[in-house]
Amino acid sequence: MPRCWLVIVPRGTAEVENAGTPFGAGVGVATSPLRPASWQHRIAVELAFTPVDSPCDIASDQRQINGTELLVGAVSSWQPVLCTKPGLLPYAYGVVSDALARQQIRADVEGAPGMVAVNRPLPEEASTPDDPILYAPLSASAIAVGFNVERVPSLATTDGRLQGVRYSDINLTPRLVAKMLTQSYRSQVEIGGSRPYAWDDANSIHMLSDPDFLRFNPEFALWQSGSGKHAGGLILPIGSSDLARQVWDWILADPEAAAWLAGAPDEWGMVVNPLYGTTAESNSTGIAFAAPPPDSFPKSDPYCFQAAALASGVVPPPLCSLDWMPYGATFAEAAHITTTANDRSKTSLNQFAGTVDDVWKRSSAQSLGRRTIFGLTDLPSVAKSGLQSARLSQAGDNGADRRFIAPDAAGLGLAVESMKADGGMLRLDPAAGDPGAYPLTTLTYAAVRPFALEDDEREHYAAFLDHAAGPGQTPGQKLGQLPPGYLPLPESLAQVTAAVAADVRTLQPPAPAPADPAPAPTTTPVASTAPPPSTSATSAASGFPPSAINPSRRQSGPAATSDTTPEVVAVAAAPRPTESISQLTPVLAVGVGRYAVAVAAVIALLAALAALEVTKRPRRRFGAPVASATNGAPPIGVVSVHDVAPSNAAGAQP
Secondary structure (H helix, E strand, O other), X not given: OOOEEEEEOOOOOHHHHOOOOOOOHHHOOOOOOOOHHHHOOOEEEXXXXXXXOOOOOOOOOOEXXXXXXXXXXXXXXXXXXXXOOOOOOOEEEEEOOHHHHHHHHHOOOOOOOOEEEEOOOOOHHHOEOOEOOEEEEEEEEEEEEEEEEEOEEOOOOOOHHHOOOEOOOOEEOHHHHHHHHOOOOHHHHOHHHOOOOOOOOOOOOOHHHOHHHHOOOHHHHHEEOOOOOOOOOOEOEOOOOHHHHHHHHHHHOOHHHHHHHOOOOOXXXXXXXXXXXXXXXXXXXXXXXXXXXXXXXOOOXXXXXXXXXXXXXXXXXXXEHHHHOOOEOOHHHHHHHHHHOOOOOEEEEOOOOOOHHHOEEEOOOOOOOOOEEEEEEEHHHHHHHOOEEOEEOOOOOOOOOOOOEOOOHHHHHHHHHHOEEEOOEEEOOOOOOOOOOOOOEEEEEEEEOHHHOOHHHXXXXXXXXXXXXXXXXXXXXXXXXXXXXXXXXXXXXXXXXXXXXXXXHHOOOOOOOOOXXXXXXXXXXXXXXXXXXXXXXXXXXXXXXXXXXXXXXOOOOOOOOOOOOHHHHHHHHOOOOOOOHHHOOOOOOOHHHHHHHXXXXXXXXXXXXXXXXXXXXXXXXXXXXXXXXXXXXXXXXXXXXXXXXXOOOOOOOO
């Protein structure tokens, strides 16, 4: 494949570059960058390109996987390698909400995915020994606040050499993020320059002028914002997700942010937008917000700005908060909007509009060198878009010298090490992590029901897990590797995924306990008053107690290694009791059930002989008296089989 480079040749002023040539300084730099004096300063960057076509057969069947958007980047890299392996089909990954993915994995309908990717487990009752749900770690990543903020001079600026240069570091606390999410800065509700509320009189116009922000980012006191609207709010993804819930959990776990959301003003008098008060008393609707914490980012303020009629007589349509700050469709789109500093909002008034539809025109992107915009996105999208990401403080770290943690390998690694078991998964407690753990780190898990799959499906999904646990955890830009924005799984978690892959291949349903043999029938059935046999006694006799079958016990596969961390052992082995391997039903072994066949054959023979004996007796008309040794009446406790036979239309026994 041909090699390609991008070559940058630095140039100086016209006086320097044109020296010794007929060209003067007034015509600009007129010499070639290829001349030796200039070329010797070149900067060469080798370029590599990912193939744009796919080796996967687009006409073949597919194995469906649905789930969180956070796994899209990894699957996009793994898929072209997986589909070239013999016997495997392409994997179709569909982004759906985590709640919907959890519903789909339980649905026994045509077209339901055989595997889903989620960040929170299903309810515990969803997994049973007869139909277990297995969880396998796939990737470690995080949610991030991406930003594209350039230095715009203000009256306090003393050195203009940094003008237009993008900031690389911004520090944010849970309370500052809460202010951005709750439309509490004045720039979020003062649409079109209006002042609809009085509750925000003491609130800052936007975050970059908030003393709460400036105390942790003092350099911003020397510069101004290029866009007040975008400095007071976040570009947010629409829809629900476990990632959104994790952001709110982090905010609500912080005492400083929680008190502010409950209605207490901060040290400078700023208060929460009353529509987001987390107590009934602080909320203008009388209903507490975030009870329970939401799994989305609602824009609750209903204010709409009404512009005056135009000279043409056209009355502009109202301009509401969703028009003022639109959502992005996904976390990736939120990153793209932030990168381009173009939210595509229709907020530019067309004074010459002849129709209502033509009044509000799409605004242009922010000018280069004056861009100011923040977006809530995921770490793979940040890496792909070339954004900077904010450093965040942990929930509960409310001191003046609090620590701000970047979403880098160190911060994510400490967060993964701090995670605790929760319903079969590892999750980060936002208030109890390592002091250096990035607070919005998350693990994405595959959830699969092996007993709901056909044999070939089990093999294909197991192959996906094998790649995710092995080559898929190698960082790199090549196909099949783990792209930027993800942290490779620790070896202990990769071993869990490999073990689950083996379970998906080999795990067998528990065998039903043999039924108690029925008593041999007599010539005349007798009503019995004895209680039914005990279920526990039956289980004990059969050697299969009700809880003996383990959903995570597999027949074969690699054993757990000795270097697995205690936390991971707890997650991997929690559903695996210590009963002997004989309690698991082998595929070919006969076991104690081999005696049941002989017993059943004897019972069947006795029943046939008894039935033959009954048929030898003479039949009589329905209702005729039965001869008896006790005055012609049937003996007590004995019911004649002839007395309960139905009659035909003529009243005669057929």
